[in-house]
Amino acid sequence: MAATPTIADLRQRVQRMQGAAVSRLLPVLPGLGQLIDLQTGMVCCLDSPGLAMSLMAGPSQAGEWTAVVGVPEFGFDAAFAFGVDLGRCVVVPEPGEHWLSVTAGLVEVATLVLIRPPAPVNEQQAARMIARLRQKDAALLVDCAQLGDRAWPRPQRRLSVIDNQWSGLGRGHGHLQGRRVRVRSRGGGVPDRTVDLWLPDQHLEVRLDYTGGGDHTGGGDYTGGRDHAGVDAFDGQVAG
Template sequence: MPLLSVADRVSELQQRVQRMQGAAVTRTLDSLPALGEVLRLKTGGAYAVDSLSLAMALLAGPSLAGEWSAVVGVPELGWEAAAGFGLALERTIAVPAPGEHWLSVTAGLADVVSVVLVRPSSPVSEGQAERLRSRLRQKDAALVCWGGWPRSDAVLSVTNSTWTGLGQGHGHLRGRQVEVSVRRGGAPVRRTTLWLPGTDSQVSVDREAPVQLTAVQAG
């Protein structure tokens, strides 16, 4: 593990003290460049995704910047693949099977990490979501839910997916091109096409398919 500079170490200690004190700090977290064009996570926020690959990409940005992360309720997560996306495994806490205690485990981890990925073992109620959101605001952490989350700050969905590398019955999967939609309340839906990952194993924007905006009516 690379040594932190004095400034980085001081910043990390300050963040830990703020979490312990419940200082209700809100920050915009670092993001992979490909995702930063459509969404950047903010502490205190909750985000819903329908794809594990997309969830890993969301965690990778803060992780590469030195933040701690946690993964709750995802026993099938491929750690080699996660590291390939950029997740720093030495700064990642895993609780594969919390069962019915997923909410308390997630709330506890928000005390010590900046981003928590959770897959709830049961539908999330409005009350549960609000209690955890309050915790996220107090502890300077963000939540990414693999599944539905009431009143999430944004919903990210993979609306189309194509693999490259396979020929007529031969070849190897080399890259995955996906269309991602981002919904934020009544704002226009943003759509972008990403390599998740590309043939170079990196997450990047397909520049031949520019970001699109689609107007939607608020419900």
């Protein structure tokens, strides 16, 4: 719930109590607003844990509960650095065969749930989950790094990292400092968008990258050029 409920919020809450499926906009970190309108009742597929953590950070900082299902290697330290409130985060690293019912259970208590399905979800299961998300006023992030597009049929939004550059690391010296990513956002009946982001920058903040693929300002020593032919090849690899 937002800290100061407005009339519209309260009206939505009343409608939800009456059983109507109403979605509300979840707060996201400032840099991610251009990427996605995160709403309750939606399913969003993404392929980067860092992106998932930064999406979880916004609602978590606003006081919402978050949950992570089936991601045993979820880095708590990184999530904490992205701004996820770990005190309001429930993690089920290995749900086993009950992963779908565990997710359904967590949707009741958490507003944003990140899952990694061990097997592709069929249409029927997806439809039931959508209905549940709308009813319980929650959103689902699906980590499809392993299964690709098959993981979830027709999600409302699909985020994929199409380019990825680390700065700060040389050949034998320096250390990883900042990461610049180009994220493509597709689906949901709105035009595709491509956004350049620092995920995170040297100050561990997530923000938009306005340099637009020019020179690296991150103090790094390696200069990997960003040619779009390479990007397309990488994109094809993810999609296939």
